[in-house]
Amino acid sequence: MLNNxxxxxxxxxxxxxxxxxxxxxxxxxQTHKLPSELVTEGPYGTKRNTSSITTxxxxxGIRFDEGVMIAADTLVSYGSLARYQDIHRVFKINNNIILxxxxxxxxxQSIKRNIDQxxxxxxxxxxxxxxxxxxxxxxxxxxxxGRRSRMNPLYIDVVVGGVDKQGVPxxxxxxxxxxxxxxxxxxxxFARHLAxxxxxxxxxxxxxxxxxxxxxxxxxxxxxxxxxxxxxxSKYTVGVCTTSNCLVEGPYNVNENWTFAANIKGY
Amino acid sequence: MFRNxxxxxxxxxxxxxxxxxxxxxxxxxxxxxxxxxxxxKSHAVLVALCKPLSELSASQRKIIPIDDHLGIxxxxxxxxxxxxxxxxxxxxxxxxxxxxxxxxISRLITNLGNKMQTTTQRYDRRPFGVGLLVAGYDENGPHxxxxxxxxxxxxxxxxxxxxxxxxxxxxxxxxxSSFNDCxxxxxxxxxxxxxxxxxxxxxxxxxxxxxxxxxITIAIVGENYNKFTILTDEETNxxxxxxxxxxxxxxxxxxxxxVGTSGSDDDPKPGPSDSDPQVAVGTME
Numbered sequence: 365m366l367n368n369x370x371x372x373x374x375x376x377x378x379x380x381x382x383x384x385x386x387x388x389x390x391x392x393x394q395t396h397k398l399p400s401e402l403v404t405e406g407p408y409g410t411k412r413n414t415s416s417i418t419t420x421x422x423x424x425g426i427r428f429d430e431g432v433m434i435a436a437d438t439l440v441s442y443g444s445l446a447r448y449q450d451i452h453r454v455f456k457i458n459n460n461i462i463l464x465x466x467x468x469x470x471x472x473q474s475i476k477r478n479i480d481q482x483x484x485x486x487x488x489x490x491x492x493x494x495x496x497x498x499x500x501x502x503x504x505x506x507x508x509x510g511r512r513s514r515m516n517p518l519y520i521d522v523v524v525g526g527v528d529k530q531g532v533p534x535x536x537x538x539x540x541x542x543x544x545x546x547x548x549x550x551x552x553x554f555a556r557h558l559a560x561x562x563x564x565x566x567x568x569x570x571x572x573x574x575x576x577x578x579x580x581x582x583x584x585x586x587x588x589x590x591x592x593x594x595x596x597x598s599k600y601t602v603g604v605c606t607t608s609n610c611l612v613e614g615p616y617n618v619n620e621n622w623t624f625a626a627n628i629k630g631y
Numbered sequence: 632m633f634r635n636x637x638x639x640x641x642x643x644x645x646x647x648x649x650x651x652x653x654x655x656x657x658x659x660x661x662x663x664x665x666x667x668x669x670x671x672k673s674h675a676v677l678v679a680l681c682k683p684l685s686e687l688s689a690s691q692r693k694i695i696p697i698d699d700h701l702g703i704x705x706x707x708x709x710x711x712x713x714x715x716x717x718x719x720x721x722x723x724x725x726x727x728x729x730x731x732x733x734x735x736i737s738r739l740i741t742n743l744g745n746k747m748q749t750t751t752q753r754y755d756r757r758p759f760g761v762g763l764l765v766a767g768y769d770e771n772g773p774h775x776x777x778x779x780x781x782x783x784x785x786x787x788x789x790x791x792x793x794x795x796x797x798x799x800x801x802x803x804x805x806x807x808s809s810f811n812d813c814x815x816x817x818x819x820x821x822x823x824x825x826x827x828x829x830x831x832x833x834x835x836x837x838x839x840x841x842x843x844x845x846x847i848t849i850a851i852v853g854e855n856y857n858k859f860t861i862l863t864d865e866e867t868n869x870x871x872x873x874x875x876x877x878x879x880x881x882x883x884x885x886x887x888x889x890v891g892t893s894g895s896d897d898d899p900k901p902g903p904s905d906s907d908p909q910v911a912v913g914t915m916e
Binding site: 489491492493495496498499502503506529 | 728729730731732735737738741769770771
C-alpha cells in the first residue's frame with residue numbers, strides 16, 4: 365500500500381532533513397498552511413465577492429410522520445435572467461439524506477462535491493454506517509460558519525432532510541452564516557414568506573402531517589411560489605426520503621391557469 | 632535478554648520475515664496485569680486486574696474512559712496508553728463537534744490502527760508498547776476490540792490480554808456460546824471469573840478467602856444510553872460477591888488445582904513456536 369503514508373497524515377519523507385539543514389529527530393510536527401486571507405501582504409488584505417451570481421430561488425421542506433419531502437424548482441437565474449431552466453436543485457445524498465440548495469449555485473455545486481466525497485469515504489469503510497441527516501446538518505453548520513469567519517462565505521441556504529437509523533425524520537435548514545434550526549416545515553428564499561405560513565396554518569396541532577398531506581401542500585406551495593415569485597418557474601422536483609425509499613421525483617409542472625389574466629387591467 | 636542481529640531498528644527485517652522490535656513491543660503487553668473484555672447482545676464489559684507497583688503505591692489506573700460511548704482497558708506501558716487515550720479522546724471530541732454524534736467504534740479503531748502502524752515503519756519511531764481492549768457501544772451494538780502494538784486490531788466476542796491472560800482466555804472460550812444471551816449481571820460475573828484465572832495460585836487462595844483483596848476495576852457500556860461507567864467500589868464488591876456465589880456452582884478452577892499452561896505466554900522468547908499471531912477467542916465478520 366504505497367498510499368498508506370498519505371492516508372495516515374504523516375508523509376514519510378516530507379519533513380525529513382532539508383539538504384544542508386539540521387534535522388530534528390523528534391520532528392513530525394506539521395506546519396499548517398494558513399488560509400490566504402491571513403497571509404496576503406498589504407494593508408487591505410483580500411476582498412471576496414460579496415454577492416451571488418447564478419442563483420437558485422426558494423427551497424421548501426416539509427416533515428411528515430415517516431419522512432421528509434423537499435421541493436425546489438429547476439431554475440437557476442443569472443440576475444433576473446432565467447438562464448438555466450433544467451437544473452435539479454434537490455439532491456439525494458445517500459439512502460437517508462436529501463438536500464435542497466438555494467443561493468449561489470456554484471457554491472451549491474461546490475459543497476455538493478464535498479458532501480459526495482464524504483459519502484464515498486463512508487462507503488469505503490464498508491461498515492454499513494452511513495451519515496445521518498442530523499450529522500450532515502451539523503457538519504454544514506461547521507463548514508459554513510468557518511467560511512464566514514474567514515470572511516469568505518458560501519452564499520448558500522440549504523435544506524437538509526432525511527431519516528435516521530430508527531426511522532425518525534429530520535428536517536433542518538443551514539444558511540450562509542452557519543445558522544441552523546430544525547422544524548416540521550423549513551423554507552429558504554421567498555418560500556419563507558409565501559409558503560411557510562400556508563403550511564403552518566394547515567398543521568394539525570396534535571399530530572404530524574401524513575405523506576399525502578405533505579405532498580398536497582408541496583404541490584400547492586410550488587404553485588403559489590410560481591405565481592408570486594418572479595425568480596421561480598413552473599417546473600420543480602421533489603425529493604422524498606423515508607425509511608423505505610429515498611429519491612428525487614419529477615420534474616413536475618404546476619397547474620398553470622392564466623384565464624384570470626384577461627381580467628387584470630391597468631398595467 | 633535476547634539479542635538478535637536484526638533487532639536494533641524497527642524498520643529492519645529479519646531474514647525470516649519478522650520485525651523483531653515490533654515483536655518485542657508485543658511482549659510489553661504481556662508484562663501488564665491482565666484485563667478482560669466481553670459482551671452480550673446489549674452491553675460491553677471490561678474487567679481489569681489492578682496490582683499496585685509496590686506495597687507503598689496505589690494501583691495504576693487500568694481502565695480509561697474515552698467518551699460517553701467507549702473506553703479502553705490497557706496492558707503494557709501505561710505512559711504509552713496515556714498518549715493513545717489522549718489521541719482517542721481528542722478524535723471523539725472532534726467528531727462530536729463536527730457531527731454532533733458519536734464516533735463509530737469500528738472507524739475510530741481503524742484510524743487508531745493506521746496511527747499505530749506508522750510507528751512500525753519509521754526509523755525514528757518505536758511501536759506503542761501497550762495493548763488495548765476497547766469496549767464501546769454504537770449504532771451497530773456493543774463492541775469489544777483488541778488492539779496490539781503491531782497495529783493489528785481484532786473485533787472480538789470476548790478477549791483477554793496481559794500477564795497470565797491465557798487462562799482467562801481459556802475460561803472465555805469455554806463459556807463463549809453463553810455470553811450473547813447472558814444478562815448484564817451475568818456477563819460481569821463471567822468477566823470476574825475469567826480474570827480470576829489470571830491470578831497465580833497463592834494469590835488465588837488468599838483472594839478467594841478475602842474478596843476485598845482482589846483489586847479489580849469494572850466498566851460497562853451499553854444500550855439505552857448506558858454511558859461508559861467505571862463501577863464504584865461498592866458495586867464492584869457486590870459483583871465480586873455475586874461472581875463468587877456463581878463460582879461455587881461452576882466448573883471454575885479451584886485454588887489447589889495446578890494449571891499447567893499458565894505462564895506459558897509470559898515467556899518472552901519470540902521463538903518459532905509462538906510465531907503465529909495471537910489467536911482471538913472469537914472474531915466477528
